[in-house]
Amino acid sequence: KQEVTQIPAALSVPEGENLVLNCSFTDSAIYNLQWFRQDPGKGLTSLLLIQSSQREQTSGRLNASLDKSSGRSTLYIAASQPGDSATYLCAVRGGSNYKLTFGKGTLLTVNP
């Protein structure tokens, strides 16, 4: 059974810092990995999707990497801003039922 772990559970940084969020998964037989952002009481917004054959994806200040063999992904946020404050969720797609398995998220607070 796929298990997804995100470390740290919470992170507080001053504005302008570069930061890294970590995601690990137990079964490397995945189709893709996705990073999402969730604001309090709101739905999830997809940030980046990395195919299993890819090593990284970039969008603006965000860069996500994938090391499938070791079961790890990182989300790098450059020059953080208070508007980046949210919960970041990692999810892997895999299995015969094409299931998406989520981690429990990292709560990020960027202080002005």
Place this chain on the structure above:
Amino acid sequence: EAQVTQNPRYLITVTGKKLTVTCSQNMNHEYMSWYRQDPGLGLRQIYYSMNVEVTDKGDVPEGYKVSRKEKRNFPLILESPSPNQTSLYFCASSSPAGLADTQYFGPGTRLTVL
């Protein structure tokens, strides 16, 4: 605008009173699913559908039913709700084809069962 809509957004009901939460997407996606989100437990899949008339159980299907009669709609039915079904529910859709597999989520339905 590409979107997934859910209704209602908020619902307070009593134990045993049947309810339906609707989900609709306008992106012609094949894959749709329902999740519940609970503090400390994260997002857990309830049911999913690979296409019209094809549905299957996720991790926590007990107490729920779904149907997929049309491609755009995927309602979640609680035949006899109980307090342990109080949760935040999300519907999601995607088209499982490479980078098009980006999941789109609805805004969520906050359900309270008294």
